[in-house]
Amino acid sequence: MYQAPRGTSDILPEEQPFWRYIEQKAVNICQLYGYERIDSPAFEDADIFIRTIGEETDIVEKEMYTFEDRGGNKLTLRPEGTAPVCRAYIEHGLHNLPQPVKLYYITPIFRYERPQAGRYRQHYQFGCEAIGDADPALDAEVIDVAWRFFASLGLRQLSLQLNSIGCKQCRPQYLTALKDYYAKYHRDLCPDCKTRLKRNPLRLLDCKKPGCQQLANLAPKSIDHLCPQCAEHFDRLKRYLGLLEIPFEVNHRLVRGLDYYTRTVFEIQPEAEGAQNTLGGGGRYDDLIEELGGKPTPALGFAIGIERIILNLKKQGISAPPLPQPQVFIAYIGDDARVEAIKLAARLRQAGTGVIEAIGNKSLKAQLRQANTLNVRHTVIIGEDEIKTSTVILRDMTTGEQKTVPVSELSESLK
Numbered sequence: 001m002y003q004a005p006r007g008t009s010d011i012l013p014e015e016q017p018f019w020r021y022i023e024q025k026a027v028n029i030c031q032l033y034g035y036e037r038i039d040s041p042a043f044e045d046a047d048i049f050i051r052t053i054g055e056e057t058d059i060v061e062k063e064m065y066t067f068e069d070r071g072g073n074k075l076t077l078r079p080e081g082t083a084p085v086c087r088a089y090i091e092h093g094l095h096n097l098p099q100p101v102k103l104y105y106i107t108p109i110f111r112y113e114r115p116q117a118g119r120y121r122q123h124y125q126f127g128c129e130a131i132g133d134a135d136p137a138l139d140a141e142v143i144d145v146a147w148r149f150f151a152s153l154g155l156r157q158l159s160l161q162l163n164s165i166g167c168k169q170c171r172p173q174y175l176t177a178l179k180d181y182y183a184k185y186h187r188d189l190c191p192d193c194k195t196r197l198k199r200n201p202l203r204l205l206d207c208k209k210p211g212c213q214q215l216a217n218l219a220p221k222s223i224d225h226l227c228p229q230c231a232e233h234f235d236r237l238k239r240y241l242g243l244l245e246i247p248f249e250v251n252h253r254l255v256r257g258l259d260y261y262t263r264t265v266f267e268i269q270p271e272a273e274g275a276q277n278t279l280g281g282g283g284r285y286d287d288l289i290e291e292l293g294g295k296p297t298p299a300l301g302f303a304i305g306i307e308r309i310i311l312n313l314k315k316q317g318i319s320a321p322p323l324p325q326p327q328v329f330i331a332y333i334g335d336d337a338r339v340e341a342i343k344l345a346a347r348l349r350q351a352g353t354g355v356i357e358a359i360g361n362k363s364l365k366a367q368l369r370q371a372n373t374l375n376v377r378h379t380v381i382i383g384e385d386e387i388k389t390s391t392v393i394l395r396d397m398t399t400g401e402q403k404t405v406p407v408s409e410l411s412e413s414l415k
Helices: 013-033 046-053 058-063 082-091 136-153 171-183 191-199 201-206 210-217 228-243 306-315 335-350 364-373 384-389 407-414
Strands: 043-045 066-068 074-077 101-110 122-131 158-164 262-270 280-284 299-305 328-332 355-357 378-382 391-396 402-406
Touching (some): 013 136, 013 306, 046 074, 082 122, 122 136, 191 201, 228 262, 328 335, 391 407
Parallel strands (some): 328 355, 328 378
Antiparallel strands (some): 101 122
16 A cells, blocks of 8 residues: 655645644734745755755755756755755845845755654754845844744744854854863764764764763853954844843753854753754854855745644643635535536636535435535525526524525525
8 A cells, every 4th residue: 555655744624724823823924024935946056055954964965856857967955955045046146136135935845864753754943044134134134034934823932042163254263262172182082073073073962872962061162262353243243132022041062953053043942841852943154155056145044844843732731723715515406406516616706705515426314424524614404496487595504593585695694
């Protein structure tokens, strides 16, 4: 028996209210801040991700879905949303627009990783990107968008984790300090961290193994090695977040899992569960567009996992409003009445009334049972007598009361 591939899931009708609720809240918050929607292809040139995410990251080394098409092109299913947006920014000359350009997306993401609650090989992200300005006020705005989005959903007890990992000028000095510190504990590192020490020392701070976490807690802090420009940027960001009344915690272990980040990095987590169940995060990537062949362009953004939002909404007992459903069911008795039911359903739908028709040769009793199951407000019943008198029986499914209504007045009666 065929099943959905491992790490993927079907989003059934009963789950759709959560998805539409989240999507509408995302659209609403983006409109408030002036972000416009962008949709990029599901696959891109593989080099876009290899160059920007980093060859030595877990995503590139272990998780990307990369294939060669029939034309010999090396393509990758989108493992994250930022690089494609930056490629579109360059390709379509968006630098000619007033800056910053503010964009958002709601899109599937593909990563080959171990499936677990809220983490799938095909999952969905809501993301925002603000491209074209280095002002820390923009950092504060992007964080504010994410924070207010969660608040609009009703989620509570969230924690904003914040850090600065410096820039091309000051980070090399910090990486040297990090290597010197970890070199003394090489024997105590897990196998992955021994490799990271040689190839990507910043990732040492992100290890989830208990022994490595203890070492990371005492490791040198990036904020102690910032250049004057990065230090001022971080101080101003913290001041702006205070003005916005957004509480935050400086977390020196926060580095994020993509190599393109510079300066600001942040994550929003449930307070009780921490980094293992991060709802979303992001940061600055001031060098990414230049890496893709564009002009030096400061930018930042975030991505939020929709499946994890739904898990947390359910944990906190927050339900999504039901989706609109037809509130009229048309039942009939006999073949002639079936013809009239089809014509009546078409007229009501043209007038903007949602209708579900009875199908098949069920008895009237069975049709009414179906109407009850569908939770419709009214059932319209057509039989031989109703055809002769150009009327219908209108039954209120809540009270059980029914009355005879001329067909010409039915639409108005339903309104």
